[in-house]
Amino acid sequence: MSCGARLANELRQKGYRVTPQRAVILETVAHMHGHHSVQEVFTKAEQSLPGLNVATVYRTLDMLHRAGMVEILSTTANITCFSLRDPEHPHYHLICRNCDAMQEIEPVLFNELADTLKKKHGFSLDHRHLTFSGLCKHCQSDAAKGNLTP
């Protein structure tokens, strides 16, 4: 069974309809490594399905996120990117709110955090892909000097 078929089945099993458009968008995101904008996903998917509409891509990515199959990454510039949720490679992002620099880190300490949130709040954390905002090493020393980018 191909990668695309497997993902389509997974989506069907979650109770969602699998239309040709959704299958193509899901497969496109899966084959594009890393994080990509809606326009990038649309451009690529349209090669496989001419006539695809960008509104459909917006709707589908949103649906895939709700279904837990796609991650949304937002930077300070509010550039929203998408990537296939990869249970085999959990990773976290540190995004500097000043310069938008992005660091990727392996998960640490999160299992304990996830357990606590589950027990105390009944909340199931998406702890395979998280994003944190803060200041990177460089901008932090600038902040101490009062020299952030005005």
Added chain:
Amino acid sequence: MSCGARLANELRQKGYRVTPQRAVILETVAHMHGHHSVQEVFTKAEQSLPGLNVATVYRTLDMLHRAGMVEILSTTANITCFSLRDPEHPHYHLICRNCDAMQEIEPVLFNELADTLKKKHGFSLDHRHLTFSGLCKHCQSDAAKGNLTP
């Protein structure tokens, strides 16, 4: 010294110019408790400064976020909200990626996490206001049944 003047001074100390527009927007956000959309902030601020332009509000909120004085909260619906960063009341949000329900929780376990990120990555976490995505108690049981909102 008034609240507004104090915040304006804080901004000036961070190396940013304090224009009438910025002072009003900052004070407006400070006096609006909770999280509010750009339109809400703009409507309120314009009462104090007729002629204020919404583009200025967008630019100023972005600048205030970079300066670390305002938090940005994004839900699944990508409704971006702003609130004054309140060092006296750190709090975290749990946002269900299915139904958008938001839970607010007191910070737990994060000091250790923040310390680790600092030591290992030199990253200064904005750990007074964080947002986590996942599934709430209700949607989680639906997910187990394959019954998420299609």
Added chain:
DNA sequence: CTTGTAGGTGCAAATGATTGCAAGTAGGAT
């Protein structure tokens, strides 16, 4: 106080994203 200028603002255009609606269709029932 005046002056100069780097940065900020208002405006309108452009771009990104969402939404209402008519037509199409995935998939369940028979």
Added chain:
DNA sequence: ATCCTACTTGCAATCATTTGCACCTACAAG
């Protein structure tokens, strides 16, 4: 296989947000 309908899609309109540019101004220097 056919039929039916709840849901999806394409389209264009609308809304949210960003951006280029001309003009304005906060603030540093003198």
